[in-house]
Amino acid sequence: MAPAEPNAIPFRPKGEIPYFEEEREGWKGYIEWEKHPEKKKQVEEVLKQYDFPDPPEFQFVPLPKTNPILTGERFKQYHYATGLGHLVDISWQYVLKEKAADMTHVLQFPYNGEPPRSKSAGVHHPCREKNALSNQELRYIQDRLVSTEITRNEDFFVRNHGGVPEIDPEKYYLEIEGLVKNPQRLTLKDLQDESKFPRQTNVVSLQCSGTRRLEQIHQYPGDGDELINAPWAEGAIGAARWTGVSLKKVIKYCGGLKDDAMHIELFGADTYFKKGKVYNYVVSVPWRKVKINEVLLAWEMNGEPLPKLHGFPLRAVVFGYIGARSCKWLYKIRGIKDPSEAPVQRKEYLYYTPQIGKQNALYSNGFSIQDMPVSSAIISPKDMDVITHDGKVKLKGWAYSGGGHWPIRVEVSPDGGAIWYEVPTENMSTKYYYAWRLWEIELPLDPEGWLEFCVRTWDSALNTQPTYVRSAWNWDLHVTSSCHRIKIYSINRSKPATAARLKALEENGLSITPITKPLALELETDEQYQASMGEQHGREPLE
Amino acid sequence: MAPAEPNAIPFRPKGEIPYFEEEREGWKGYIEWEKHPEKKKQVEEVLKQYDFPDPPEFQFVPLPKTNPILTGERFKQYHYATGLGHLVDISWQYVLKEKAADMTHVLQFPYNGEPPRSKSAGVHHPCREKNALSNQELRYIQDRLVSTEITRNEDFFVRNHGGVPEIDPEKYYLEIEGLVKNPQRLTLKDLQDESKFPRQTNVVSLQCSGTRRLEQIHQYPGDGDELINAPWAEGAIGAARWTGVSLKKVIKYCGGLKDDAMHIELFGADTYFKKGKVYNYVVSVPWRKVKINEVLLAWEMNGEPLPKLHGFPLRAVVFGYIGARSCKWLYKIRGIKDPSEAPVQRKEYLYYTPQIGKQNALYSNGFSIQDMPVSSAIISPKDMDVITHDGKVKLKGWAYSGGGHWPIRVEVSPDGGAIWYEVPTENMSTKYYYAWRLWEIELPLDPEGWLEFCVRTWDSALNTQPTYVRSAWNWDLHVTSSCHRIKIYSINRSKPATAARLKALEENGLSITPITKPLALELETDEQYQASMGEQHGREPLE
Known part of the structure; x- marks a missing residue:
């Protein structure tokens, strides 16, 4: 694949361009x-x-x-x-x-x-x-x-x-x-x-x-x-x-x-x-x-x-x-x-x-900067993915710490950092004094809609990662060691309402993605709407 | 200013286009x-x-x-x-x-x-x-x-x-x-x-x-x-x-x-x-x-x-x-x-x-949706502004609540919502049962770098706003009533180091903005660097 060269700016020589002889043969x-x-x-x-x-x-x-x-x-x-x-x-x-x-x-x-x-x-x-x-x-x-x-x-x-x-x-x-x-x-x-x-x-x-x-x-x-x-x-x-x-x-x-x-x-x-x-x-x-x-x-x-x-x-x-x-x-x-x-x-x-x-x-x-601090990343899924699942989602990523420390524990959160799940040890790759560890986890996932997944790692000196990008932002933008956060949109097929919608989409030859594309179907029939309004006793209080 | 029409898609008629007579004269x-x-x-x-x-x-x-x-x-x-x-x-x-x-x-x-x-x-x-x-x-x-x-x-x-x-x-x-x-x-x-x-x-x-x-x-x-x-x-x-x-x-x-x-x-x-x-x-x-x-x-x-x-x-x-x-x-x-x-x-x-x-x-x-909830916005400065100031920054905006409530207090925060400053009552426009109030405040501001300003309003029923966009996100993206947040980059001229840098820039005909444009000047002389290293006893511990 030949790369494009966007906006290449022509170079205009001024005067004589110097020539430096290479000093060593070979x-x-x-x-x-x-x-x-x-x-x-x-x-x-x-x-x-x-x-x-x-x-x-x-x-x-x-x-x-x-x-x-x-x-x-x-x-x-x-x-x-x-x-x-x-x-x-x-x-x-x-x-x-x-x-x-x-x-x-x-x-x-x-x-x-x-x-x-x-x-x-x-x-x-x-x-x-x-x-x-x-x-x-x-x-x-x-x-x-x-x-x-x-x-x-x-x-x-x-x-x-x-x-x-x-x-x-x-x-x-x-x-x-x-x-x-x-x-x-x-x-x-x-x-x-x-x-x-x-x-x-x-x-x-x-x-x-x-x-x-x-x-x-x-x-x-x-x-x-x-x-x-x-x-x-x-x-x-x-x-x-x-x-x-x-x-x-x-x-x-x-x-x-x-x-x-x-x-x-x-x-x-x-x-x-x-x-x-x-x-x-x-x-x-x-x-x-x-x-x-x-x-x-x-x-x-x-x-x-x-x-x-x-x-x-x-x-x-x-x-x-x-x-x-x-x-x-x-x-x-x-x-x-x-x-x-x-x-x-x-x-x-x-x-x-x-x-x-x-x-x-x-x-x-x-x-x-010399020693690198503890850090990690979620590589799959990726930021802004829409995930259709049955109550579990697989996550994969890397974890690393410099200075001769090694990752001892990786934790992932499905809610931006309130609840954390530990990656089982058997799902982490070999320990090395000087190298990363790869990890994967099957994360239980009930809620639907936009969620923030994040990961944090603990190293062998019990260092862990700052919570937000803001916690560790710095002018030269080095060492982004804060918890890696991705947004994903969760569609849980084990929920009856969701299963019904996915089925209706399939029957009409439509796709749930991209989620931003408006749904061409009516969301419910007039009869369903009226029944639901009846159960709710209408939109407004009666008295 | 004639507007552009980006990506206009030609309309291709199929069959006969109907004609509906206007039913009422005039x-x-x-x-x-x-x-x-x-x-x-x-x-x-x-x-x-x-x-x-x-x-x-x-x-x-x-x-x-x-x-x-x-x-x-x-x-x-x-x-x-x-x-x-x-x-x-x-x-x-x-x-x-x-x-x-x-x-x-x-x-x-x-x-x-x-x-x-x-x-x-x-x-x-x-x-x-x-x-x-x-x-x-x-x-x-x-x-x-x-x-x-x-x-x-x-x-x-x-x-x-x-x-x-x-x-x-x-x-x-x-x-x-x-x-x-x-x-x-x-x-x-x-x-x-x-x-x-x-x-x-x-x-x-x-x-x-x-x-x-x-x-x-x-x-x-x-x-x-x-x-x-x-x-x-x-x-x-x-x-x-x-x-x-x-x-x-x-x-x-x-x-x-x-x-x-x-x-x-x-x-x-x-x-x-x-x-x-x-x-x-x-x-x-x-x-x-x-x-x-x-x-x-x-x-x-x-x-x-x-x-x-x-x-x-x-x-x-x-x-x-x-x-x-x-x-x-x-x-x-x-x-x-x-x-x-x-x-x-x-x-x-x-x-x-x-x-x-x-x-x-x-x-x-x-x-x-019928009644609108309490909401507000910072209109000036605007998101991503770089503000050079002497320890105070002026903010202006609007505050509103529907349902016959009116804004009774506006608070702004220079740190994303930890510390709040009240807008003085005399800086708020007329109270109406059914209209917004405009406000302005001169906010004391010491810190430099990226800050998150936000505003929240309390209405006459003591309702206030959710903290984050996430707190009130909804599928049809209505009623963004969460605290309005903007990022600003603060340059406090009352800090000696900053005043010195701004002076050096001025003397060299350079501008501090855009901040992302790398500084063409050396950040300090070798002598200043060595003196500072001496005071810090070097980069590493001595023993």
Whole structure:
């Protein structure tokens, strides 16, 4: 399915477009900005020459019904202007090659995508239009995210900040420097040499802090940077079996840290634009985290080499943390004293209180997100579904907690959070220290009409989720950890009046859905009406 | 401003289009269906020949941004098919002539319109787009509904069920028949003859039971008949000074009722289509209500003859009741024993419990709406406004209660309903037994960010409003009487951090709005960040 490119804005070159030679043989699309202040300066000067398009307004108005939802014109033009335009197409080709055909492309470039999403108010994935698919196909698509406890590579969400670098694994090497005793340069073969490094495999969930951001956007818009705050639904999470070497072992191989180094900085080969400047993608993790073997340098994802979109040939996988720390296309590691001063670490993925916004946000008054809190989602049914049932409804979803905690209990409510039903333990998937659990439950359901289903999870530290989106809304719309709520319309066939109506509809070749389509039949006969009025002693009191 | 006609569906005649001769000289657009079962039958047969367009889906998807919002293709085609097509254009010409140019046309035909509405999620009135109007113009438009305690005729909402009949007042007469002792035929001159009938003038609010229906639609879609359930905002209410004669006096003039008549049936000259059949617009009111002079037969609205759209030359005005009983183009009155069996009275304007819907709704399990409950609305600011202030914000709105009750207290909350502030009595407009009160309040406001303002009113019987839309949602989306809630984004200039940010924006020629547009400035300098980190002893614990 070829994606549309809605509202593409033509790029108009001004002056000469710079050309940056790739510095390493076999490393295409990689520019080492961090070593070259003069190149950074050059880009800054070039960017100043252009009036780039404003970010699209995607919060105060309904999201486009296109797929991709957002196209990233601004980011495409940053790349065109600085001689990196070829990365736009290269990256997209990898999406078409490596990802499932029906992914929801949340942002086309830099690529952000998730498996087919639940419908939320005003948001329809084109593949979810009922007339295009059978109910069985539809159900499969809806449930796919939670159909296997290990997410298939082609379904795993992607959240990139720049174009995809293409690195020849034979030419690949990793530099370890900074506050380590013996700086090293290691090839992929070195890292995979089990005589040097013990191999480690872990089932680990990665989660974007933007997961379920749509819920915040729909209720309270926030900062509108379409790259940072892309409109994710419930699919920016997954679990994979990652294989590689513990970062701790690599640091030990370099003789350990020195000079009170407390953090490890991770450098990605992708190019990252922020407020008119250019960087590589750089973040850091505390040594404390590395020391307990919770940071893996991985080259395999579910038994296969990393896909290009996921950081081939080497990436970090930081267990229990925000996905943003799991640096892809990892080319350098540095021992440092304080957390990285790079913009991704210092200026993004900040969690503010609800009274902080455009009027007063600072980098220092936001909390820097690392461990992810307990969270969960109902994947089936989906928001605004009309459900015809006989007094029971099946719900499926995921539950996750970061920081080495695991979900111990999932509870669902059919009434917005007053009554809770516990998911039976046998209906929850394997416990892992670092991965989600899938769950399903058959929920007893008597009432009809619009109901609010919600889910909350308790983790192994007995943390549970805030009640409402409002309870945890924050300006940058991160970490939507409040109870996931969906509205469903319940039609209970075990009620005689409902059974009779459904039968009458069937006899007249009519459907109950869409419920908003007015009923063509009379609701009752004159005789039935008169009989009922008689029983009620008329519309008004008699005296 | 010529309205667009989005998605007009061409009407394709099948067979011969019938022609119904107007029965009375000087009564254009009036067909007496109720006396002619053979004509009704003929229309029924004609309507069966056509596949009329489905009603538009306007609930599960965002409303069109066009004005008119809905065009009424289905109803236009009913009229084309039955030889009444000329009424479509005639009616629209009266809209252009009699109504303010910036009315929001909720439904073009049959005409439903209200003064410029507040913006609600996904709904923008074209006239409300900020770039088209100065702030002053905008403020005037927003507040107009509550700028005068008596609504100007051109701003008064219109809720019609059919085309506009054009009746020559010289040829007009009213028939009074049924269970009255001496049936009469009265001309307009007779009714206006003060030697026959004392003249009565009252300030009375009329309110459509659909007022604020948008709130129900946005949260929980219901029956999608675009005529019955048009997507009204807060403007389907107003107050006018009506002059005419009490219906009681007219009945008395006919010698009073006989044979235990308990209700009075009111016949309107407009043509009304429902489920493949045709009727005149017919409703009824209890004699009990008439007897206390709460039903006026009015020929003047605010000192002027009734506008054509409002029922010229004579209409009923039923005090404190749902607007639907205030029958326009009144041509006949009948004494009857039970409430009218006409579809408007028996099959519409029913109020269901939340578990009733398409699957089980009957005419007899809905409550027939007569008296309107206590309700209110915030008109300024409007939903999703960004408000920059110095610790105080002004709110304006309306408050109303039907059934002869009047608003005694209005309370507003800046936090969704935990803390309430009372509107000072001196900030409320005149008390009337049968009309709304306007109110305004300067609300102390400290917090910043997204807040939920809401209003509730207490009436003279100490009734107040349900808390949430959900508390009172009903399948036909009538009587949205729950506390009116709006979201606003608060920027408090009296906070030093905010004042500093606003100053920095001003110095850089930037605006704080739209808040979703990312800030082009750095949030703080490296030095400020480092100083703050020093004070916080870094991002992580030291031990």
